Amino acid sequence: MITVVGTGTGAPVPEGVLAGAELVVGGRRHLDAARLPEGAERIVLGPLAPALDAMEEYVAEERRVVVLASGDPGFFGIVRALADRFGARRLDVLPGVSSVAAAFARLGLTWDDAVVVSAHGRDPRTAVHVCRAHPKVAVLTGPGAGPAELGAALAGTVPGRVLVVASALGDPGRERVERVTPAEAAAREWGAAVSVVLCLDEARVLGPARTLAGAARPAGWALPEEDFAHRDSMITKFEVRALALARLGPRIGDLVWDVGSGSGSVAVECARLGAAVSAVEKTEDGVARIRANAGAHGVDVHVVRGTAPDALRELDDPDAVFVGGGGRELAGIVAVCARRARRTVVVAMAALDRVPAARAALTDAGFDCDGVLLQSSRLAPLPGDVTRLAATNPVFLLWGVRPLAHREGVAL
Structure with missing residues (x-):
């Protein structure tokens, strides 16, 4: 049996836990603070693998081992490595207070x-x-x-x-x-x-009572356009946004760029799903709208006023990028984004002429590329209590995915 004791945040080693231990393993400060049994071997933890190898003999012979760890050793601690090596049933864990x-x-x-x-x-x-x-x-x-x-x-x-x-x-x-x-x-x-x-963020640390621990998840996504302030319907429609979000895959720990952000609808939706977001927008009123929309939805979006690709130079490398603007410079912007994105680039375009160059920019950067033309018709009322279908403007959505073998240091 291996006894794992959480200490180091003010709690002493419980009385009697070390009695009869033949091997005690822990950090130097934990070992120096404990009164070890006479004759017990000790291992000062450095690299974990040699310590686990040394413990193997004691465990095989059913000799008593005690491991001294910081705080709660089952919370990002040594319990995982010990359970992987020796099996959870061999562990007797006495947790302390985590840091x-x-x-x-x-x-x-x-x-x-x-x-x-x-x-x-x-x-x-x-x-x-x-x-x-x-x-x-x-x-x-x-x-x-x-x-x-x-x-x-x-x-x-x-x-x-x-x-x-x-x-x-x-x-x-x-x-x-x-x-x-x-x-x-x-x-x-x-x-x-x-x-x-x-x-x-001290303005938001006192949140409401919770049922589930950790980060809150949004009740839905691909929100209707009416949920965002925008100018002259210049906003990524919710049908396009739904597929874009599916291909971007924003998650906690990610950084997403929204380039040519406009109203910031994609940026806000990515932030609602837990990602950090940098939104790049060239107009002053667009920057104000993005900030207002982020505030209205209770999320943080880092807004950069500038024109891509120049405005991208000072940003941290992203996991995923959405490009929703660009005009004649679109292919060059996509190429810059593709060089820096760790996982995915998604491009929305209304103009057929720009599709081949954007696609080439993705494939030239080594991405696996795919795409669709999205055409949708929404229910719309007519006089006389009848309904018609109202077509929205068609949009090309391209996405490039970097092959797994070429993703550097992706944190999971």
Whole structure:
């Protein structure tokens, strides 16, 4: 049997847990703080694989092993690796308070509506995109993904967020909980004692009571045009938006570009589905409409005023791109988007003449390309209590998907 003990956020190792242990495994600070049984071997955790290999002999001989871990070891912790290697039935887990729970407790906030993301040993882009898209996020930090890196990535897109940096939680002499702006976090050096970083939109941290934990899911998508402010029907129609969203596949942790955003309907819908979104729009009134629509739907959209492709240069590389404008420059814009997109590019066009060049731009970038002509007719009333079909303008929708073998470092 392997006993896994959560400690490190102020809770001592329970009395008697270490009695009779022949091998104790844990971080150096956990081992130094515990009173080990006389004669027990100890392994200081560094790389996990050698420690698991050393434990194998003890487990095979049914000798008692105790693993000391931080907080709740079943929450982004060592329990997964131990269960994979030795089987869950061999584990006796005694969880402590996770660093996430402790950090929110220090602020007096509930966290059933928080999104928790680990950046420890993982691509930090996922954590950055989640922080951009959601009002209450906890980030488990790691080398290269600490407060400074998060702050630098967020300062230009959501400068109003507050970062709460929790260090050495549970240590009476060293614990610190500091509130800083993203820019302030980026300008400082932070030690290895950082336990977790909370990224908060303080205007929205006190949400309604929840039934399901984590990020809220929208009740629907492909919303009617009337749900958005727009000019002269210049908006992606809901039939086109439905298929575009299906091909974009926006999800929590993604970054989506909406290029030639117009009313921002696609940007807002992607944000409602959990993705971080940058919307590029060249007109001042269009920028104002996008911001108003995002606010009306309670989502964050990073709006950039400028003309593509020049306006794309300073943006982070996206997972997916929707191109809804472009005019004569469309093929060049699609080519730039295709070079930088990690997964998908979707292009909507009304003009038949532009389809071949846009398709070539996708295939030349190595994408698998497909598309459809969407023609729909909506029910419309006529006098006399009868109904006719009213045709909408046909739209070509092309999409390119980067082959799996060529996607670099996609975070799942």
